[in-house]
Structures are given as structure tokens and as C-alpha cells.
Amino acid sequence: MDLFDYMRETKQEKESPLASRMRPTTLDEVVGQQHIIGKDKLLYRAIKADKLGSLIFYGPPGTGKTTLAKVIANTTSSEFKQINATIAGKKDMEEVVKGAKELLGMYQKKTILFVDEIHRFNKGQQDYLLPYVEDGTITLIGATTENPYFEVNGALISRSSVFELRSLSKDEVKTLIKRAVYDEKKGMGSFSAEIEDDALDFLADVSGGDARNALNAVELGILTTERSADGKIHITLDVASECIQKRVVRYDKTGDNHYDTISAFIKSMRGSDPDAAVYYLAKMLYAGEDIKFIARRIMICASEDVGNADPMALTVAVSAAQAVERIGMPESQIILSQAVTYVASAPKSNSATNAIFSAMERVKNQKTTVPSHLQDAHYKGSQKLGHGIGYKYAHDYPNHYVDQQYLPDEIKDARFYEPGVMGYEKTIKEHLEKLRQE
Secondary structure (H helix, E strand, C coil), X not given: CCHHHHHHHHHHHHHCCHHHHCCCCCHHHCCCCHHHHCCCCHHHHHHHHCCCCCEEEECCCCCCHHHHHHHHHHHCCCEEEEEECCCCCXXXXXXXXXXXXXXXXXXXXXXXXXXXXXXXXXXHHHHHHHHHHHCCCEEEEEEECCCHHHHCCHHHHHCCEEEECCCCXXXXXXXXXXXXXXXXXXXXXXXXXXXXXXXXXXXXXXXXXXXXXXXXXXXXXHHHCCCCCCCCEEECHHHHHHHHCCCCCCCCCCCCCHHHHHHXXXXXXXXXXXXXXXXXXXXXXXXXXXXXXHHHHHHHHHHHHHHHHCCHHHHHHHHHHXXXXXXXXXXXXXXXXXXXXXXXXXXXXXXXXXXXXHHHHHHHHCCCCCCHHHXXXXXXXXXXXXXXXXXXXXXXXXXXXXXXXXXXXXXXXXCCCCCCCCCHHHHHHHHHHHHHHC
């Protein structure tokens, strides 16, 4: 690197966004994701030992997928190449592969290829990489916000370790925000800025675990706020709200805050009060709550609290969640209102919830064996072992039902699902009682 290259890179570093400048260069600087990079975890040990296989990082935006790739780039002795699947083509990959072959052949030096947004590659592009991953020409690190088991070539998945990154906690985001405001080397410390506690709490809260979102707001606030009489830049709640483009709902002194509103919203749906539920929905929407988060809460309530009393509730909730992802605001407020009022007004039952918890507890605490007549009888030699013998095919009998033991012998008389008497579940209850009497 000559002097001009150095000066150009230094200038780019200074002018790059705060979120980029704050990106950790070592594992010890990374905030969050301790479930995969804690000092006793496999990924931590592999990075430290520079013994990485192919990896897929999967998680929401701003959780550190690219950050971990950059940390690997700083610690590995391998050649590190990066491409973005949104703009890269086959030619870019061919150049990487060609260089990787030369390095491996001439210097026995490995190449790590980091593909950001790997789910954007089509099947043909992913297939192109496969043989070079298989023969060790390149070590692949892919980053994706989508479920890799649906969006990434199954053959690539089978040759990679998949690590799921989680949204950062509120405290972790606060740590990053304070580091950004006061760190003079990488952050905005030279600006003599201060962030007020309520602004810090607000940004950490509404960022939704997305560190990049929070840091972008901090940078915008510091760069656009005039200095006060004391010579400092003060990031107040109003400044923070404006910079992250989320409204601050002014809560009263009874302790009604962000989490209380969400709690009240869920309890109002569960309690069959559509008026209260839609009010809290409006309150969250006004405050800029993530519509996908709201939709997830409605889906959970539809299954957990309505269940089979009205099976359509889950269908309505899932359809609403899909619709808000495709449509966005402001129209999504109508879709969410429809789902909320439906779920809140539906008859309620938590019998399905109780059933799985009860069954799970039994599975944890008691070993059982599948009855032989229910065991798979299709593989060679299975009938000699008695598998499938004596099984009664329900459709061969009147009303498509035959009295037969399905539970293991050890718990043959157990009852896990006890239908309630509300809505459609009353019909289910009567149907099961009739069958059991036959």
C-alpha cells in the first residue's frame, strides 16, 4: 500500500457511518451473541484457533452478522474476500475462485469468501460455489436475514455450520449507544455530546435489538443538534425521537411504559375486550411500534388463548401477518385492527396450550415405547419383529373410527387434551366423548 492508498482509506474510514466505524475488530469487543461466541462456545474457539469451516450466520438486521465476518477477517491467516449477493454476479465469483486456486496451489493459503445477503443468490449462483466449498478451495461464510433452510441451497447448508444470531437486548443496545457517544477513538466522543437517560432508554427500547438503527439515530442527533450554553451537545428524548423517526408516547406516572402497553394489549385480547385491544393497538402504532412485532403477538394470542374455540382465529392472524409484511403502513393499521378485533371477540380456550405443556412434562419425566402395532412396518424385516401387526386402519370401520390404543403402554390412560365448552371446541368435546363411549 502506498501513501495515497493509505490516505484514501483513512479518509474513507473517517467519513464512513458511525455504525461502520464502531464495528468491533476483535471478539472481545463484540456486544451480545454470547450464546455462540462466549469463551466456552465452539465458534469462539474456532475463530481463536483460526480453524473455521464454512458458516452461515442467520438473524435479524443489526445483530452482528457482518461484524462477526469482519472479526474473522481480522483474526484469520487466510485470504479474506467479501461480495454482496445483491450486486455480485457470476463473474465476481469466478474471480474469487480463480484467486483462491492460485493462493492454495502456490502458497497453500486458504481463502475465506464472505457472501452478504446470500439468500439473494439464485439457485444457479449458489450451485456454482458448491464444488469449491466441497473441495476446500474456498471456505464460505454466508450472512442472511432469511431462514437459511428455506433460502440457501441444501447442499451448501449440509456443508456449513448454521449459527442463529439473536436481536440484542435493551441493555446491550444501551452499551453500544454509550460507547458510540463517548468513545473518542471510534465513536463521537470528540463532539462533547451527552445523552440523557430517558433518551438512552427510548433509543434502546424502540431500536428493536437493531444496533445499526440505534447508532444511526445517535450519529444523526449529534451531527444535527446545536450546542447548548455549556458547550455540549445534549441528546434529549425529543432529539432521539426525531432522529429515529419514532414518536414518544408520553406515559403517565403510574408506570405505564412500552412494555406495560404491550402487556395490556395482549391481556385485552385474551380478556375478550376488543375496544381496549384496539386502543392499545392504536397507542403502539402511534408510538412507531414494529408492525411485524404486533402481528407476531396477535398470532401467539390466536393460538394460545383462542385455540380450537375458534380455529379461524389463527388463520386470520397469520393472514394479517403476511399482509402487513407485503403492504406496510399506513394501510396495515386496518389489517391489524381487523385481526385484533377478531381475536379479541373470539371465544377463548387454552386447552391446546395446556395439552402440549402437559405432554411435554410427561415426555421429560417418563420413558415410553411406541406400541408395536403402530411401529413402521415398511422396511425389510419389520414384520418379523412384530412391527405393525394388529394395526387397525380407521377408514375401514364405521364413521372412520375404531377403538384402538395409540398411547404407549406406560401411559395408555393419560389425557392431555381436554376440550373446553366455548365455541367450536364444544363440538370437538362432544365428538370425542361420543367416540370414547363407542
